[in-house]
Amino acid sequence: MNQLKNGTFVISYCTACRKKIWPPYEYCPACYRRTSPVTAGKIGKVVEFSRSWLEEQEVIVALIDMDGILLLGSISEGQGITIGAAVELIATGASSDGKIYFHFKILGSV
Numbered sequence: 311m312n313q314l315k316n317g318t319f320v321i322s323y324c325t326a327c328r329k330k331i332w333p334p335y336e337y338c339p340a341c342y343r344r345t346s347p348v349t350a351g352k353i354g355k356v357v358e359f360s361r362s363w364l365e366e367q368e369v370i371v372a373l374i375d376m377d378g379i380l381l382l383g384s385i386s387e388g389q390g391i392t393i394g395a396a397v398e399l400i401a402t403g404a405s406s407d408g409k410i411y412f413h414f415k416i417l418g419s420v
Contacts, residue, residue: 313347314392314403317368317401317402317403318402318403319349319350319352319412320350321334321347321348321350322335322336322338322345322346322347322348323345323346323347324338324340324341324343324346324367324373325343325346326338326340326341326379329341330348330350330377331378332350332379333352333402350376350377350379351377351416352398352399352400353376353396353397353399354374354375354376354383354395354396354398354399354414355375355394356372356373356374356389356391356392356394356397357372357373357375357394357395358372358396359373359385359391360371360394369384370384370385371383371384371385372384372397372414374397376399381412382412383411383412383413384411384412384413385397385413385416386400386413386415387416389416393418396416397414397415397416397417399412400413400414400415401413
């Protein structure tokens, strides 16, 4: 999780069964072999989203599929957002109280 706190999204990868694992584990939960840390890609697609207007400011929260890894994050400037839209991970990290965050921007349709 130290990499995530520094803004790098790292997952575990099992070379034995070729599974991507999030959150990262030292051992694969499927085959119990040792995993390796790998930097995840930055492109994903919107699976589902919801708009909220907390404090009169629009916030879009979305479930994003990052090549089989599902993440819950926020999306900036939600104009044109649709299910299946391509997004790019533009910020990740942990807040001062330890809460992990992911922030995306829309690229277009997949």
